[in-house]
Amino acid sequence: MSENAVLLVNLGSPDSTSTADVRRYLKEFLSDDRVLDTWKPLQQFVLNCFILPTRPKRSAEAYQKVWTEEGSPLIVTSKNLQKLLQEKIEPTVELAMRYGSPSIPEAIDRMKANGVKNVFLVPLYPHYAMSSYETVVVKVMEEVAAKAPEMKVTTQQPFYNDPAYIEALYKSAKPYLEDEYDHLLFSYHGIPERHLNKADSSKAHCNVVKDCCTTCSPAHSTCYKHQCVKTTELFVKRAGIPEGKWSISFQSRLGREPWLTPYTDHVLEELPEKGKKKLVVMTPAFVSDCLETLEEIAMEGKEEFLEAGGEKFTAVPCMNEHPAWIQFMADKSLEWLNQ
Numbered sequence: 001m002s003e004n005a006v007l008l009v010n011l012g013s014p015d016s017t018s019t020a021d022v023r024r025y026l027k028e029f030l031s032d033d034r035v036l037d038t039w040k041p042l043q044q045f046v047l048n049c050f051i052l053p054t055r056p057k058r059s060a061e062a063y064q065k066v067w068t069e070e071g072s073p074l075i076v077t078s079k080n081l082q083k084l085l086q087e088k089i090e091p092t093v094e095l096a097m098r099y100g101s102p103s104i105p106e107a108i109d110r111m112k113a114n115g116v117k118n119v120f121l122v123p124l125y126p127h128y129a130m131s132s133y134e135t136v137v138v139k140v141m142e143e144v145a146a147k148a149p150e151m152k153v154t155t156q157q158p159f160y161n162d163p164a165y166i167e168a169l170y171k172s173a174k175p176y177l178e179d180e181y182d183h184l185l186f187s188y189h190g191i192p193e194r195h196l197n198k199a200d201s202s203k204a205h206c207n208v209v210k211d212c213c214t215t216c217s218p219a220h221s222t223c224y225k226h227q228c229v230k231t232t233e234l235f236v237k238r239a240g241i242p243e244g245k246w247s248i249s250f251q252s253r254l255g256r257e258p259w260l261t262p263y264t265d266h267v268l269e270e271l272p273e274k275g276k277k278k279l280v281v282m283t284p285a286f287v288s289d290c291l292e293t294l295e296e297i298a299m300e301g302k303e304e305f306l307e308a309g310g311e312k313f314t315a316v317p318c319m320n321e322h323p324a325w326i327q328f329m330a331d332k333s334l335e336w337l338n339q
């Protein structure tokens with residue numbers, strides 16, 4: 001048994017598409033103080049009185065549209081990633097989900113029982129957000145402190161601007177960019193605007209400085225929007241896509257407060273009237289296809305775009321099991337082992 005292990009952590013999905021399982025999943029997810037970040041009693045009031053009475057049924061119907069025989073696409077793809085990475089590297093590759101199963105505490109118990117001393121934690125998100133990357137790191141650290149304080153954890157930093165990641169993203173997307181198209185839309189998962197200011201420890205950059213996301217600052221190490229902009233700029237440079245032929249939008253908003261703009265659903269409605277009738281959409285905030293890419297973009301988004309006068313809609317799959325992505329993960333693991 002190796003003393004080293006790689007721990008991959010993705011977001012997680014409900015156990016099934018039943019409304020009860022989706023409710024349980026949403027309750028755990030939205031009780032996370034880094035996701036619904038309000039005063040705890042208010043968070044629970046909003047959750048129990050407004051979200052949980054209605055959303056689970058709607059979300060369950062959406063999950064039913066993308067569910068496979070093996071289960072949730074996000075879990076199935078994450079397990080395939082675990083298997084393919086394991087074939088390339090010696091340390092045990094463990095997989096856990098931030099919410100639901102397989103859980104983080106179970107993975108830590110397993111590693112402890114197997115005598116693992118050094119863990120390379122990889123949150124499966126290219127970009128930093130307190131509601132995605134940060135909550136994974138905090139949860140793993142809390143569980144390690146409680147269960148196996150002797151374990152040494154090294155964490156992969158957000159890799160949004162890593163040339164090797166951009167190359168893997170480019171290689172996986174390239175076949176979908178070969179046919180003629182009018183516009184390439186990069187649709188990132190949104191977050192509340194407020195989270196940008198909260199993540200800026202200087203409180204003097206994000207949404208304060210003009211053109212903050214393209215003006216150099218240490219705040220960018222925790223600025224989700226900057227990191228999305230950077231991934232996009234590096235990708236279009238690598239792919240040779242000219243200015244005016246691409247843009248960025250943000251999807252999946254929840255609640256009434258302002259989220260990052262422009263909103264993907266609005267953009268999809270506006271593009272056809274601007275003459276952009278053949279559209280390609282990429283979703284680089286997600287490394288694995290999931291509800292938000294398969295249902296919200298490839299099904300609902302496509303319908304909205306075609307109804308607004310669009311003619312052709314191509315949703316680019318996430319990196320999923322692409323060999324370049326698996327190799328990227330293997331290289332990161334080897335860098336850690338050799339440091």
Ligand SMILES: C=CC1=C(C)c2cc3[nH]c(cc4nc(cc5[nH]c(cc1n2)c(C)c5CCC(=O)O)C(CCC(=O)O)=C4C)c(C)c3C=C
Nearest residue numbers: 011012013035059074129131132189191254285290291292
């Ligand atoms: C890519 C990173 C993600 C960020 C940042 C993020 C922020 C965020 N999400 C919600 C609420 C929901 N997200 C839901 C699904 C979902 N979100 C991500 C990733 C990020 N979320 C993924 C990969 C998925 C898909 C999960 C799957 O099983 O396929 C859902 C559940 C579905 C639904 O009911 O719509 C909710 C709810 C908030 C509030 C938030 C930031 C504050």
Ligand SMILES: [Fe+2]
Nearest residue numbers: 011189252292
């Ligand atoms: Fe989300």
Ligand SMILES: [Fe+2]
Nearest residue numbers: 206212213223
């Ligand atoms: Fe910023």
